[in-house]
Amino acid sequence: MKKLLFLLGSMLVIVFGLQQCKPDSTEIPEPEENYKSTPDTIKRPFNFPPINIPVDNPLSKEGVLLGRMLFYDPLLSIDSTISCASCHKQENAFADGGKAFSTSVFGLTKRNSPPLFNLVWMKDFFWDGRAKTLPQQVEDALIHEQNFNAAMAVSKLEKDSTYVALFKKAFGKPGNITQQKIEKAVSQFMMTLISADSKFDKVMRGQATFTQLEFDGFYNLFMKDTGNVGGFGADCFHCHANSSGASNLTMMDNNFHNNGLDYAANFNDFTDKGLGAITGSFTDNGLFRTPHIRNIEVTGPYMRDGRFSTLEEVVEFYNSGLKLSPTVDPQMKFAHQGGIQYLSAYDKQALVAFMKTLTDTTFLNNPKFSNPFEQ
Numbered sequence: 001m002k003k004l005l006f007l008l009g010s011m012l013v014i015v016f017g018l019q020q021c022k023p024d025s026t027e028i029p030e031p032e033e034n035y036k037s038t039p040d041t042i043k044r045p046f047n048f049p050p051i052n053i054p055v056d057n058p059l060s061k062e063g064v065l066l067g068r069m070l071f072y073d074p075l076l077s078i079d080s081t082i083s084c085a086s087c088h089k090q091e092n093a094f095a096d097g098g099k100a101f102s103t104s105v106f107g108l109t110k111r112n113s114p115p116l117f118n119l120v121w122m123k124d125f126f127w128d129g130r131a132k133t134l135p136q137q138v139e140d141a142l143i144h145e146q147n148f149n150a151a152m153a154v155s156k157l158e159k160d161s162t163y164v165a166l167f168k169k170a171f172g173k174p175g176n177i178t179q180q181k182i183e184k185a186v187s188q189f190m191m192t193l194i195s196a197d198s199k200f201d202k203v204m205r206g207q208a209t210f211t212q213l214e215f216d217g218f219y220n221l222f223m224k225d226t227g228n229v230g231g232f233g234a235d236c237f238h239c240h241a242n243s244s245g246a247s248n249l250t251m252m253d254n255n256f257h258n259n260g261l262d263y264a265a266n267f268n269d270f271t272d273k274g275l276g277a278i279t280g281s282f283t284d285n286g287l288f289r290t291p292h293i294r295n296i297e298v299t300g301p302y303m304r305d306g307r308f309s310t311l312e313e314v315v316e317f318y319n320s321g322l323k324l325s326p327t328v329d330p331q332m333k334f335a336h337q338g339g340i341q342y343l344s345a346y347d348k349q350a351l352v353a354f355m356k357t358l359t360d361t362t363f364l365n366n367p368k369f370s371n372p373f374e375q
């Protein structure tokens with residue numbers, strides 16, 4: 001009996017204690033009139049373009065932390081089962097490793113989950129570019145992946161005193177929770193996801209050297225154009241690097257292309273119209289935003305539908321698997337013959353070896369980006 005009383009007593013203490021640290025949201029005072037969150041900055045990596053943080057969403061330490069919590073919190077889905085991190089996993093550079101399609105609240109996603117990093121230098125989000133800003137993208141993700149609308153998210157968060165306090169700390173006065181603030185906080189966290197410390201970066205900074213295989217893969221294949229009649233490089237740089245070359249190491253062109261994955265007899269034959277479905281222009285059918293090549297080793301399976309499981313398959317596709325269609329990119333000069341066809345076994349190995357130098361283990365293991373609830 002004594003034991004039971006003791007147990008009951010400790011339970012009361014626990015319940016009471018919990019209530020004390022989880023007061024009703026109205027008990028958390030509004031921020032002082034002159035309250036300011038702590039400014040946070042992100043560093044521009046070597047030979048990356050300048051960083052433009054949106055003027056209406058400056059980074060703060062409190063905002064980034066709040067965004068990180070929201071990113072990892074399943075609370076933001078209709079049935080509290082799925083968070084952004086369910087499909088965007090740090091060990092896969094925030095892609096969904098090993099999965100062609102991810103499991104959303106509705107079932108499988110229609111496309112492969114892309115990795116998330118270096119978003120501050122991106123102009124269009126999603127494979128088809130349907131979002132132009134990160135907050136827009138967050139709204140889309142909440143609705144389409146987590147079956148959640150803003151009003152539901154706001155009312156769920158308002159019931160949680162920890163979040164009520166965190167929103168006040170991140171955004172000051174007025175201390176209410178809004179859809180805009182949710183989107184801004186998650187965007188702030190995502191803007192801090194910068195990957196620029198791979199072996200490739202170290203080589204560019206003069207702190208490491210390529211092996212002969214990696215060197216050939218980068219300079220003689222990836223970065224070298226194909227000749228008009230065949231021979232020379234593998235021409236990957238036209239899309240997967242920036243035309244301004246060494247002064248822009250983001251390794252993306254911020255553009256849309258049809259890289260020849262599918263055969264189509266005419267403009268309306270694409271099963272996934274991609275950019276065309278967004279712009280309504282038939283000449284955009286079958287075009288998709290060039291995906292990241294950084295961290296590619298850990299983001300497979302590859303392409304918007306995860307059709308290739310290995311980088312070797314991807315390289316073989318460019319060598320001999322290209323399909324013709326009315327919008328296939330002019331850079332795919334040899335699409336009529338299925339690809340350049342002349343890559344040797346050594347060339348293919350070299351391309352893959354180079355691509356693996358883009359793995360950034362500093363980023364993949366950075367504790368600042370990990371699940372804040374598991375620390």
Ligand code: HEC
Nearest residue numbers: 083084087102103104109111112113114125126127141145
């Ligand atoms: C069920 C899996 C799933 C969940 C949950 C999910 N995403 Fe995604 N995410 C995807 C898929 C799939 C795409 C690509 C969709 C497309 O392009 O049509 C994507 C695309 C994105 C992109 C665009 C990246 C790029 O390269 O264009 C960002 C940013 C992103 N998600 C962030 C988030 C955030 C933030 C959350 C949480 C609010 C979230 N995602 C929740 C699967 C998911």
Ligand code: HEC
Nearest residue numbers: 234235236239257259288290291302303304314318329331
């Ligand atoms: C004309 C532009 C273009 C060229 C040239 C090009 N690519 Fe791509 N690449 C793309 C596009 C667009 C996609 C995404 C296509 C899709 O899924 O619909 C892609 C996808 C990829 C992927 C998969 C990325 C992922 O996250 O799923 C890899 C790897 C890749 N390309 C490597 C290469 C290599 C290696 C070369 C040179 C041999 C090359 N690319 C040449 C445009 C191009």
